Amino acid sequence: MNGFVWKPATVGEALQATVSFFARQGIDSPRLEAEVLLAFGLGVNRAGLLAALRDRLPEEQAAGLGELVQKRLTGCPLQYITGRQEFWGLDFTVTPAVLIPRPETELLVETALALLGRSPKTGDTWIADVGVGSGAIAVSVAREIATAQVLALDVSAAALAVARQNAKGHGVAERIRFVEGDLLNPAIDGGLRLKAVLSNPPYIPAGEIPSLQREVACFEPMLALDGGDDGLALYRRLAPQARRALEPGGFVAWEIGYNQGRDVAALLAAQGFAEVRIIPDGQGHDRVVTGVFRGECEDEGED
Ligand SMILES: C[S@@+](CC[C@H](N)C(=O)[O-])C[C@H]1O[C@@H](n2cnc3c(N)ncnc32)[C@H](O)[C@@H]1O
Missing domain, CATH: 3.40.50.150 (Vaccinia Virus protein VP39)
Incomplete structure (x- = not known):
């Protein structure tokens, strides 16, 4: 996807980047969607995500989250990604x-x-x-x-x-x-x-x-x-x-x-x-x- 540069070193950086991609794409509630999507990707709830903002993201995990973000940017509804x-x-x-x-x-x-x-x-x-x-x-x-x-x-x-x-x-x-x-x-x-x-x-x-x-x-x-x-x-x-x-x-x-x-x-x-x-x-x-x-x-x- 054009302009998709994804190199977050921490959970917090991943969240920040996701919110800004979603906002640029015109997604309603970019922060909420970003939190739900990344929490899903990390297998935690939103509170867990927020508690982990300073944690380092291993490369593989970062890549997995990047795929989810890109999928959402294609227009696929969040609910079809999380299944809920x-x-x-x-x-x-x-x-x-x-x-x-x-x-x-x-x-x-x-x-x-x-x-x-x-x-x-x-x-x-x-x-x-x-x-x-x-x-x-x-x-x-x-x-x-x-x-x-x-x-x-x-x-x-x-x-x-x-x-x-x-x-x-x-x-x-x-x-x-x-x-x-x-x-x-x-x-x-x-x-x-x-x-x-x-x-x-x-x-x-x-x-x-x-x-x-x-x-x-x-x-x-x-x-x-x-x-x-x-x-x-x-x-x-x-x-x-x-x-x-x-x-x-x-x-x-x-x-x-x-x-x-x-x-x-x-x-x-x-x-x-x-x-x-x-x-x-x-x-x-x-x-x-x-x-x-x-x-x-x-x-x-x-x-
Ligand atoms: C707008 S969705 C509603 C789904 C669910 N009841 C809801 O409210 O979220 C309409 C549903 O009607 C089904 N449907 C479409 N044509 C139908 C038909 N001729 N007979 C029975 N179901 C049909 C679709 O497969 C779809 O699941």
């Missing part, structure tokens, strides 16, 4: 086969938990997470609701393997069924009646993907991003499927793009969902949409 991301207070394994879980998605978990808390308790509470990815949503919900059984669906076998690993790590694998398939088809084919259909599907309009940050556009899985021409392709297919798979009184809670609230709410309303709500995030952008399935009505489709 925190979500809902839990530590998740992530690989390039899965979307890196985002803090915004915690609003979906929070919303779903509030709606589930309100639902009448029945023997079997089956909740689907469509497009499970790393398992961020499925695992967090299973951890919060001890009686919940989760159907974790994804078209990507590699993503399902990561989700399964996370479920095991957090002690909820016995209550999560992992199934490879297209959207809710496996639930419908299996005749499973669901209490809730949760999803953070791909929702970026295809034409906008190239203009996203390099970290996202070039490194995160296209399958996790591409929502078709207008970003709504998966919601359009998921809405009628959810209506078929939900039990009366069940609900959907879906993450959406910052300006997709009206369109996704309209798709749900067109399928007869009631109490359709658009929930904004902390910045006031559309973030989650919910709707309740009341059951099939005689006069459905008339309004």
